[in-house]
Amino acid sequence: MRDIMCKSNLTRSLNAMRRLFPDEYDFYPKTWFLPEQTEQFQNDARSIHKKDQSRRRPLTTFIVKPSDGSEGEGIFLIQDSTRCTMVNRPYIIQEYVDRPLLINGLKFDMRIYVLILKLDPLEVLLYDEGLARFATVEYQAPSKKNLHESFMHLTNYSLNKRSANYKHASDEKQTDASKRKLNVVWSQLGQLFSPSEIEQTKEMIEDMINKTVLAILPELRIQYTLELPMTRKQNQCFQIIGFDIILTDQLKPMLLEVNANPSLCIDFDHVNEAGKYVHELSPIDEEIKKPLVLETLKLVIRRRNQSRSNARGYKAMSNRPFRNFASICGIIDESITMPSIDLLYIQIFNKCKEYASQSPATGLNFSAFVEAFFLVAQRKYPTSSSLLEIVTELVESCIHHLDLVVDESL
Known part of the structure; x- marks a missing residue:
């Protein structure tokens, strides 16, 4: 789960869906991978800044994040794209949301907790x-x-707790703390916006969560069946994940981003009057996270007797299964030969191996x-108008050929 949710892998999953459904997946900032797309990013940034200048608006800012980072570590803002010519680790770089609420x-940002209770059939609870x-x-x-003002531009708790301006909540109803209950914030926003506007935003958040889970679902199922052999009970796993959202x-x-292991700590550390680090219970964390864990466990126990899954999965596809896939699904023809399939496999594998945070085994x-x-799909149907059309056509063709193979085996 953690690998799938890391910034680069999550972005690849969302980008794949955005290529097919651009209007449905417009809730994630435009993103580039470094060093893989350094040249493309610099060219795109120059083009974006030219548009900014022609429209007489401030230059677009970009936020740079380590792909394997957490807790705000290593994040910085830039406007000059040439600053990203040298990197010693994988990064993603995104258009910065410069007009936040x-x-x-x-x-501020919102941490929303989501429970993935089952994968097959899918059951997700907010x-x-x-x-x-x-x-x-x-x-x-x-x-x-x-641009260097982290306490201004970044909302990560792990960073801002070091600020002299940080306000720890004394109770869960406090309205000026640096960490607040989400429902307190919705109430505050209710003084600025109409009930219908607030409700529409909540519906958009739910829609975003559903679409994000659907984007990562295939790979989640593959990893799930890989990790749980048939000799063990399946459909017994669950996971609490944290969606970080800005308005x-x-x-x-x-x-x-989506955090595969959101913090469930209910304490905080600070320096007391004697100058010593001490740990204390955080009322707001306790108020939110204890019921979260309790209700999750109740749901899991209630479903512990669910039936076993009969699916099998593989974490990665080697060259031979990829060739079998191309052959059985009727992809090989005059325009796509088996040597070209081998070459495509090598190209994608080498690209994945070079830029992945963890090389495919x-x-x-x-x-x-x-x-x-x-x-x-693009090679097989070069005259079709959209990627969605040609991918749909290839999927239908694969299903047809697989049905023929099944019929012949009966």
């Missing part, structure tokens, strides 16, 4: 409470003078297979 002048994490320096539009000043939710992972499938 503010409360009392402060930027917890009705969450956290809002606030920056600790009053927000200003990004400029060269303030624009127009109340549009944008997905920042035996072959193509699911996101790499999807990329290969898209390329096969």
Whole structure:
């Protein structure tokens, strides 16, 4: 789960869906992979800045994040794209959401907890409470003078707790703390927006969560069946994941990232009057996370006698299964030969191996297979108008050929 949810792999899954359904997957900022797409990013950034200048608006800012980072470590903002010519680890770089919704002048994000209870059939539950994490320096539009202001631009608790302006909540109803209950924030927003606007935003968040889970579902199922042999009970696993979401000043939710292992700690550390680090219970964390874990365990226990799954899966596809896939599914023809399939496999495998945070052990992972499938579809149906049409056509063709193989075996 952690590998699938890491910034680069999640982005690849969402990008694949956005190529097929651009209007449905517009909730994730435009993203590039470094160093894989360094040249493309620099060219795109120059083009974006030219449009900014022609429209007489501030230059677009970009946020750079380590693909394998967490807790805000290694994140920084840039406007000059040439600053990303040298990197010593995989990064993603995104268009920065520079017009966030503010409360009392402060930027904030939302941590929303989601329970994946079952994968087959899929069962996903949204917890009705969450956290809002606030920056600790009053927000200003990004400029060269303030790009370095982490306490202004980043909302990560692990960073802002070091700020002299950080306010620990004394109780769960506090409205000026740096960490607040999500329902408290919704109430505050209710003073700025109409009930229908708030409800529409909540529905957009639910829609975003559903679409994100659907984007990663195939690979989740593959990993699930790989990790659980047939000799063990299946459908007994569950996971709490954390969606980090920011609202624009127009109340549009944008997905920042998905955390496979959101913190369930209910304490915090701070320096007391004697200058010593001490741990104390956090009322707001306790109020939210204890019921979250309790209700999750109740649901899991209630479903412990569910039937076993009969699926089998493989974490990666090596060259021979990829050739079998091309042959059995009727992909090989005059325009696509088996040597060209081998060459495509080698190209995608080498690309995946070079830029993946963890090199594939035996072959193509699911996101790499999807990329290969898209390329096969484009080669097989070069005259079709959209990627969605040709991918749909190739899927239907594969199903038809698989049905023929099944019929022949009966």
